[in-house]
Amino acid sequence: MIAAIKNNFENVFHLFFPNPCLGCGKQLFKGEEILCMVCESELHITPFHQHQYNFVSEKFVGRAKVENATSMLLFAKEGMVQHLMHLLKYQNKPEVGIYLGKKYGELIKKESAYQHIDCIVPVPLHEEKKAKRGYNQSEYFAIGLGEAMNTPVLANGLKRLNLKESQTRKKKFERWKNVEHDFDCPNESLLENKHILLVDDVLTTGATLDSCCSVLNQIKNIKVSIATIAVVMR
Numbered sequence: 001m002i003a004a005i006k007n008n009f010e011n012v013f014h015l016f017f018p019n020p021c022l023g024c025g026k027q028l029f030k031g032e033e034i035l036c037m038v039c040e041s042e043l044h045i046t047p048f049h050q051h052q053y054n055f056v057s058e059k060f061v062g063r064a065k066v067e068n069a070t071s072m073l074l075f076a077k078e079g080m081v082q083h084l085m086h087l088l089k090y091q092n093k094p095e096v097g098i099y100l101g102k103k104y105g106e107l108i109k110k111e112s113a114y115q116h117i118d119c120i121v122p123v124p125l126h127e128e129k130k131a132k133r134g135y136n137q138s139e140y141f142a143i144g145l146g147e148a149m150n151t152p153v154l155a156n157g158l159k160r161l162n163l164k165e166s167q168t169r170k171k172k173f174e175r176w177k178n179v180e181h182d183f184d185c186p187n188e189s190l191l192e193n194k195h196i197l198l199v200d201d202v203l204t205t206g207a208t209l210d211s212c213c214s215v216l217n218q219i220k221n222i223k224v225s226i227a228t229i230a231v232v233m234r
């Protein structure tokens with residue numbers, strides 16, 4: 001009975017306050033979320049998650065140790081992917097991250113490479129940047145993935161160091177002269193013996209993820225895999 005009332009209420013609510021498609025602005029039909037079917041058909045999901053050796057995993061060869069790496073979409077200067085990334089990063093639409101995460105999580109959880117992930121860790125933003133934006137976009141992608149994969153998200157698994165902290169750390173680990181030390185892991189014991197999925201928004205050179213991995217890989221018996229929303233093909 002309560003469910004029926006709730007359902008009716010939702011229908012009436014939807015009638016008076018229809019959500020527009022964030023791609024084309026047309027009214028969404030019931031069952032559609034964020035994008036209408038036409039706009040959603042413009043998202044071409046890559047097959048990278050189905051292949052251990054792919055364009056994304058190749059970026060980490062000779063760098064940080066990574067089990068598996070994948071990106072959901074190809075980033076182009078124009079088009080739906082660029083539009084969604086802009087909404088997610090600059091237009092206060094964190095729900096776009098959840099939407100993409102859920103969609104991708106449903107796909108990758110079918111692959112053996114991603115079936116034994118213990119927790120999901122987003123690449124953190126600088127505190128000032130996060131305060132300005134109000135949220136970390138990668139964390140919302142992580143939340144969507146976690147929901148679909150039924151896997152916990154450890155939002156504070158990594159911490160981004162400020163310049164002073166980064167320099168102190170650099171001194172401490174001078175043997176890695178050419179490695180950037182922008183990150184720290186505040187709760188190492190939480191990640192021991194775990195296979196973690198490290199997630200970010202757009203993968204360009206891979207330097208940020210490489211820097212995260214160099215910190216994570218110090219943790220006892222850890223495995224790190226990577227998933228990003230998009231990858232720049234160049």
Ligand SMILES: [Zn+2]
Pocket residue numbers: 021022023024025026035036037038039040
């Ligand atoms: Zn649309």
